[in-house]
Amino acid sequence: MDFTLTDEQQMLREGAERYLQENYPFERRRATAATVTSCDDAMWAAFAEMGWLALTVPEEAAGLGAGVMEAALLHEALGRRNVLEPVATSAVLCARLIERSGHAAARETVLPAIAGGEARVALACLEPDRYYAHDAPSTVARRDGDGYVLSGAKIVVVDAPAAHRFIVSASVAGESGCALFLVDATAAGLEQRAYPLIDGRRAADLDLRDVRVGASALLCGPAEGAAVLDEALDRFRIVQVADALGAMEAVIDLTAEHIRNRKQFGQPLATFQALQHRMSESFVKVQELRSALYHAFAHVDAPPAERNAAVSAAVVVASEAGRVVGGQGIQLHGGVGMTEEYQVGHYFKRLLVTEKLWGDVDFHLDRIAFTYR
């Protein structure tokens, strides 16, 4: 049992923290959030150059072949700096989907493009009137000669505006299960309606009207898709938990600094025991969360039910921790915590978006409880 980081892991974490500290100030983030993609090309290129986009892509696909722990270290740094760019959705989630799809051509051409930064891919699996469910999609793929014709609607496709391609979940007409298709963002019949999210990231709704794709667009057939999606989403959730952990630590640091300096009733707020206890409570939450993250690491390669339960445990702990830490962060800032000018509110919003995207708590509690049978 060894919790020390290897030299490489240490370098990755410190390198990421230092780079972001020096190159990702709040004002730059604000400017990026005002663009239509919420993705700065120069920053993206820098990420690619540092190997961040190749981190968990297999070596055979021009990646660095690192594991989920390394990804978590990087994403903790990204969360700590409130980074907008779609590293997680493209280089973790979609890269994993392609890697595990068994689709040789996609592995050979798309994965390296993701790793090199030339291609950004986003996952489109949420649908209207489906809440968080992504099994049995109502988006349908009809066979048409060698290829398929896709029709349906997807909502809240996170990082869609910056994406060059989408991985779209669909049912195949006449078959049960969930298939995954790789579709160009510019495909005929695919309409995007983009919008900002509350934390500066962006998403879009997709309307697919008879979108014709070739046979090679099928990443995963309906018999395999659900399992591939489930595994990739679990990895993505782990990385998102790490992101949230980083964001929470930033909230704690910002808040501690604020109450050290802010004076009311003739003394710094930090001298009031009640407020010291609020900080301590947040500290406890973050300690617990890091531990929950380790639990997820330890089971990331376990059989699905076990892996599901461990990842869900981390998500459940993170959901509550985020609300407590984020909420206390604003509370202890007082009125200024509610302004756009101060950073704490932006972290609160990031935590909220992250939490709302990884599936609701009841879904995750059910996955834990499933193992009791």
Add this chain to the structure above:
Amino acid sequence: MDLRFTAADEAFREEVRDFMRTHVPPEIAADTKRWVNPRPAYFRRWQGILAARGWGAPHWPAKWGGTDWSALRKHLFFEELYRAYAPDFGWQGLHMMAPVLFAFGSEEQCRRWAPRMLTGEDFWCQGFSEPGAGSDLANLKSTAECVGDEWVLRGQKIWTSDAADSNWGFFLVRTDATVKPQRGLSFIAVKMDTPGITVRPIHGIDGRHDLNEVFLDEVRVPADQLIGEPGKGWTYAKYLLEKERTASAFLYFNRRRFEMAKDIARQTLVHGRPLLEDRAFARKLARVDADLHALNWSVLRILAEEPQKYDLNAVVSALKISGSEMQQRVTELQIDALGPRAVRHFERDQPHTEEADLRRHWQEFTVGPTNLYLFERASTIYGGAREVQKNIIAKLAFGF
């Protein structure tokens, strides 16, 4: 002990309900549901409708356009107003400034300001807090210096709601720096277009910008706009808070938003069935529902002047804590019901019907809850932060 409303009160409730049903303009109700920036034009219109019925300010003395309603009837009035999604704004003037004006202002001042406040012609903002005086309000530093027959105001206020839309403001300023801080404050009414006033909107994390900074740079105010006596400002501010004991529970707001959370859950489908029928979600609602009922009776106990063994101020602080936490809980239920759709940013004043996609996947009820949830992170900060309320309880209920 009789916990029922009288038959007369129930009849009164019916009368109010009927009025609201027939007099709340649908577009104003729609805006209220979506919680957009209260538009001054809507305020004037609604206030005009209420005032025409004699209900523009039920809590005012009858002489100035109020009613003679009991505290319970005023409660019923607001219950029905909220139930009908009528707006409830203009708070600063009608509910905060006016009581002080009637209690401590001159007849001339009342005649000058009250009628226009009642009809909605004047819209008032409140200038109390400062960057250095939040929880520690007595520490405020903006001054008013007596020069001839004028007061000259210098300083800065912050968190001034609707200052940009207001034509009048009432300010708490320091008129005497030589005495104990609480003893040197005064209440002054200022016309917002007076030279030297600069209003700068503050952008909130909820997308709102109706909170403002107000800069006072050699603002010359006629001496007859000081209300009551100089140096009594702190007393008047305390009086103002005592007049609105149960308002800080935000009971009507909380109930309205709870009903809206249920509504969202009713219209959100999960595997073809309404989220409201999902047992786990229904339980979440039920838990909040239980506390909402308790909040309701906490308000009634104070309104009906239940004999209290504890200092009433401690009880009111407890109410504020329960009420403000409830504001966060009900708005959280709304976004939990939205699920993944809660993450989208809508501009506060974004018109709903103009976008086709809003009709398709983003129904009316998806617009507003997230902004409101973000705004209500401040419910435990404004009106006396939760930590301050707990201090009050510790001191007054326990003598700690």
